Amino acid sequence: MSEANSTEPEFQTVGLSSEIADERGRGYEVKGIRVAVIRHEGKLHALDEMCTHADASLAFGPIREGCVMCPWHYAEFNLETGEAMSGPACEGVKTYPVREIDGEIQVAV
Numbered sequence: 205m206s207e208a209n210s211t212e213p214e215f216q217t218v219g220l221s222s223e224i225a226d227e228r229g230r231g232y233e234v235k236g237i238r239v240a241v242i243r244h245e246g247k248l249h250a251l252d253e254m255c256t257h258a259d260a261s262l263a264f265g266p267i268r269e270g271c272v273m274c275p276w277h278y279a280e281f282n283l284e285t286g287e288a289m290s291g292p293a294c295e296g297v298k299t300y301p302v303r304e305i306d307g308e309i310q311v312a313v
């Protein structure tokens with residue numbers, strides 16, 4: 205009998221799949237961390253919610269070409285990597301594993 209792999213991310217249910225339509229996002233708090241969960245082309249992405257420039261929420265930013273745009277000053281962040289693709293933000297955001305199981309959204313931080 206083997207023990208559970210301790211390096212496996214610990215997923216936590218944050219909400220329902222039905223809460224996020226395609227090309228939309230929503231903010232959740234997971235273990236004290238604000239996380240934006242964004243659905244793009246049917247796939248969920250999870251990244252730090254707050255923009256590294258001046259703390260605007262990325263959960264409601266416009267989404268295009270694989271990036272979410274900050275609603276305040278329009279910095280763009282790659283949804284897969286969190287990399288800052290355009291200024292004024294210089295620093296990227298962290299990304300997190302996210303999955304959907306039985307109609308629930310689960311994130312690991």
Ligand code: FES
Binds near residue numbers: 259278291292
């Ligand atoms: S707060 Fe996001 S670009 Fe300024």
